Amino acid sequence: MPCWAQNCVENDLGWALGVVFRRYQRAVGAVLCDVPSGLRGYQLLASAGGQAPRRQLALAHELGIDRTVMTYLLDDMEQAGLVERQPDPADRRARLVAVTPAGHALMGKVQAGLAEAENDVLGSLSADERHSFRQAVQRLALDASASNHAADACSEATESLAD
């Protein structure tokens, strides 16, 4: 019985996602050497570089990291002069993260390299397929990012497995 009729890894969505994700990380790794924390640092810039500055916690949720990790990440990024912590006029507990001119400059600098790396990862797809794929992942991500139920595994589903 051949593989495509079996439960082999090649047919596993999680395996494929993991392989592609690791491939992507490797591809952009070289491009993001100047950015503290690499990919994560760049994603922070991209996440905080929008129109309105946002709070640390909101950025942490978007990037899928803990708020404590965000503190360390911001420490590094701020020390590198790429972002700035500003007080939130609406809530004196919160801090708004603003991307500095140097941060924006760095983003522009790596843009071409990132595009190249992405094309490299999507290399085996046609132009149409790339478009569809990007659109699909993007939609799934926006959907997943919205519904953050944070079900912490191993609880209600245990009984359904216990025969």
Added chain:
Amino acid sequence: MPCWAQNCVENDLGWALGVVFRRYQRAVGAVLCDVPSGLRGYQLLASAGGQAPRRQLALAHELGIDRTVMTYLLDDMEQAGLVERQPDPADRRARLVAVTPAGHALMGKVQAGLAEAENDVLGSLSADERHSFRQAVQRLALDASASNHAADACSEATESLAD
């Protein structure tokens, strides 16, 4: 200037891949409670459960983990009675990994739950889109898995960023 014309995270392939991948991990987490090391343990079963038993190193490459990690993983899986290390008749240094009947049984047991979790992750796509997406990720993964150049970042690309 709106987001879809900017460098914001939502347009970033890496961000989307990461979000979807984490979403998947969360979704299958509850289903794979009985499997040691969770998703990784299941992928080992799927990877080793093919026709011919394979070597540890080959499995490690396919799963994207180090050979030392594979040792620990196999220790746990073997202790749980899910796999067995067998001597390789062709090379007395190598070990072949065989899935035990208990391992196969466990795979069958979690299959329905995994399918449900996958459908949950792909929830916002139509049937056609799901098919295309799965096919695309699978192709990319097979491609990436084949070309394992292991470029260890931060070397030749540094100068291209240095203005």
Added chain:
DNA sequence: TATTGTTATACTCTATAACTATA
């Protein structure tokens, strides 16, 4: 000499809990 697998160590990343200051 190179490779498979193991072991031990160290390092990175992440999660947990406690704390301050605000709300």
Added chain:
DNA sequence: TATAGTTATAGAGTATAACAATA
């Protein structure tokens, strides 16, 4: 009382190097 952010600690995960056995 609850929340935003920080800090310190512990834990999981991962990588590194050294080793034994074999090719």
